Amino acid sequence: MEYVNIFIKASFIENMVLSFFLGMCSFLAISKKVKTAVGLGAAVVFVLGITVPINWIISNKLLSANGIFQTDLTFLKLIIYISVIAAMVQLVEMVVEKFSPSLYSALGIFLPLITVNCAILGGSLFMDSREYELGEASVFGLGSGFGFFLAIVAIAAIREKLRYADIPAPLRGLGIAFIITGLMGLAFMSFIGIKL
Amino acid sequence: MSEVQTAAKQPTQLLGKKERRLLTDPFNDNNPITVQVLGICSALAVTVAVKNALVMSIAVMVVTGFANLIISLLRNTIPNRVRMIVQLVVIASLVSIVEMILHAFQYDVYKQMSVYIGLIITNCIIMGRLEAFAMANKPWQSLLDGIGNGVGYGAILVTVALFREVFGKGTIMGYKVLPSWYEPNGLMLIPAAAIFLIGIIIWVQRAMNKKLVDIS
Numbered sequence: 001m002e003y004v005n006i007f008i009k010a011s012f013i014e015n016m017v018l019s020f021f022l023g024m025c026s027f028l029a030i031s032k033k034v035k036t037a038v039g040l041g042a043a044v045v046f047v048l049g050i051t052v053p054i055n056w057i058i059s060n061k062l063l064s065a066n067g068i069f070q071t072d073l074t075f076l077k078l079i080i081y082i083s084v085i086a087a088m089v090q091l092v093e094m095v096v097e098k099f100s101p102s103l104y105s106a107l108g109i110f111l112p113l114i115t116v117n118c119a120i121l122g123g124s125l126f127m128d129s130r131e132y133e134l135g136e137a138s139v140f141g142l143g144s145g146f147g148f149f150l151a152i153v154a155i156a157a158i159r160e161k162l163r164y165a166d167i168p169a170p171l172r173g174l175g176i177a178f179i180i181t182g183l184m185g186l187a188f189m190s191f192i193g194i195k196l
Numbered sequence: 197m198s199e200v201q202t203a204a205k206q207p208t209q210l211l212g213k214k215e216r217r218l219l220t221d222p223f224n225d226n227n228p229i230t231v232q233v234l235g236i237c238s239a240l241a242v243t244v245a246v247k248n249a250l251v252m253s254i255a256v257m258v259v260t261g262f263a264n265l266i267i268s269l270l271r272n273t274i275p276n277r278v279r280m281i282v283q284l285v286v287i288a289s290l291v292s293i294v295e296m297i298l299h300a301f302q303y304d305v306y307k308q309m310s311v312y313i314g315l316i317i318t319n320c321i322i323m324g325r326l327e328a329f330a331m332a333n334k335p336w337q338s339l340l341d342g343i344g345n346g347v348g349y350g351a352i353l354v355t356v357a358l359f360r361e362v363f364g365k366g367t368i369m370g371y372k373v374l375p376s377w378y379e380p381n382g383l384m385l386i387p388a389a390a391i392f393l394i395g396i397i398i399w400v401q402r403a404m405n406k407k408l409v410d411i412s
Contacts, residue, residue, distance in 0.1 A: 019387055024236040025320040075296070078314050079288040086281050115280065118318040125311035170402035171395075174233060178395030185388035 003139045006132075010143030016119045017151040018181070018188040023119030027152055028177055037156035040114075041149030043092075045142065047114050048123045051088050052141030055081050055124040056134055081124045089115045119148050155180060218340045222348030225405070228321045229352045230398045235321035240356070240390040242312055246369050249357035251298070251305050253350025255313065257343055259290045260322050264330040264342030266290075271331050283326050284317070291316045321345055356393045360384045 016022045023044070030040050058080060065072040093111045097104045104111075114120060123144050127137045158180055167176050228234050235256070242248045266286050267274075274282050295313050298306040306313065316322070325345055330338040361367055364384030366374035383389055 021236065021240040021387060021390075022315070024240075025234060028233055028236070075292060078292050078295070078317060079285060081314075082284050082288045082317055083281065086284055112280075115284070116318050116320060116323050118315050118320075121318045122311060122315055125314050129311055168399075171399045174230075175395050175398040175402065178391050178398060182388040182391035182395065185386075185391060189386065189388070 003135065006136055006139045007143035007146070010140050011147035011150065012188065013191045013194060014144075015147040015151060015188050016122060016144045017148055018185040020122065022122040023117045023148055024181075026113060026117050027148075027155070028174070028181070031152055031156040031159055031177070034153060034156045034160060037152045038149075041152045043111055043114055044117065044119060044148045045145030047085070047089060047092060047120055048141045048145035048148075049138070050092070050141075051085050051120060052123050052127050053134060053138040054088065055084055056127060056132070056137040058084065059128060060134075077128070081121060085120050085124070086115045119144065151184065155184065215337060215340050218337060219344040219347070222344045227348045227352065227401075228324075228345050229349055229394065230401055232321075232324065234324045235319045235349055236394070240387065240394070242309055243353055243357040243360055243390050244364070244385060245308075246354060246357045246361050248305060248308060249353045250350075251302060252309065252312070253346065253353050255294045255298070256316055256319060256321065256349055257346025259287065259294060259316055259319075260325055260342035260346045260349075261339050262290055262342070263287050263322055264325055264338040265335050267326050267330040268333060268335040268338035279331070283323060287322055287326075288317050321349055352394070352397065355397065356390055359393055360389060364389075 010016075014020070017024065017027050026040060031037050059074075059077060061067050062069065063073040063077060063080065067073075089112060093104075096111070123141055126144075127140055130140075132140055155177070159177060162176060162180075171179075222228055226232065229236060242252045263283075263286055267283060270282070270286075291314065294316070295306075298309075298313060325342055329341045333341070358368070361369075362373060363381050366372060366378050366380050
């Protein structure tokens with residue numbers, strides 16, 4: 001039951017995009033069509049689900065003061081986390097290419113770009129500052145990935161419809177996308193205070 | 197005569213017209229946040245107070261400047277296939293240094309910004325400038341480009357923070373500026389307000405600068 005709570009909390013109440021603004025760059029850049037948004041969202045769920053538990057293992061078993069090396073190596077945390085993410089993204093890319101070429105071509109450039117998606121590193125850093133257990137960390141990773149998926153698909157759907165709206169020229173495109181994101185953030189705020 | 201010439205020539209070498217454009221372009225025509233749409237990720241959560249926004253902008257400016265400089269120095273030795281990882285390692289090392297400095301000298305700001313300092317690594321401005329500029333240009337120009345983009349980023353950040361702090365708390369940098377009858381507007385303190393403000397800044401900027409208008 002606790003795991004379900006963490007999942008729902010990570011995907012709705014503390015949504016990565018709409019309440020912490022992580023992954024905004026790709027969120028705004030790749031949300032013009034629902035189809036590509038679904039591809040990117042799925043890739044993010046996948047990578048977050050893998051990297052958060054791996055980084056948990058590394059930070060607790062290797063880097064912490066009572067890990068294997070018996071020395072406090074936490075100052076290396078940032079470098080190690082980002083290298084793990086870059087390596088995992090590369091690995092995922094190769095595996096997908098080998099076993100499912102159709103999915104690989106569908107994801108295209110988004111897969112390597114995930115490395116610099118703030119939501120991924122943010123997942124690992126939040127996992128660290130909230131001191132989760134291994135199981136909780138994995139569920140948290142999946143949950144926040146799912147939250148990102150929901151948010152990006154929702155905004156892509158809205159932006160597809162917006163093409164037929166009469167928006168003032170200077171506000172078109174980026175400007176209105178920001179304002180919609182803000183409104184979605186307000187809507188997601190209604191989840192705050194839900195106790196599970 | 198020759199003295200005058202050298203005196204006139206010296207500044208053109210250091211800060212010629214092109215170099216000055218590198219510094220000033222990111223303010224308006226090529227602003228990293230409102231035009232290039234980079235680096236929004238780690239930016240908005242720190243704009244609740246002007247002080248945090250200032251610290252964040254300085255940190256980002258230092259990191260972009262030095263990362264650009266280092267990558268530009270190394271640009272001919274980095275194999276193309278692994279350049280992403282090399283760039284990330286350089287950025288991550290710089291951010292670790294910034295994090296330690298903040299931890300030592302600005303502990304309260306460090307605690308408030310928590311994970312967002314680490315997230316400077318994935319701030320797309322830095323990677324974006326490395327890819328788009330430092331990999332193809334000389335070190336001095338790259339350093340200027342990095343600093344210019346850091347300043348352009350900071351300008352938006354501080355503007356947003358100013359509005360949020362004044363209207364949300366009635367203070368600037370912790371000093372009370374609005375009279376006591378002003379009822380602080382809690383809406384400005386929630387994250388969505390920052391997004392609205394940036395949307396409005398983009399609107400104003402594009403209304404004044406027609407060539408930025410999105411046609412599609």
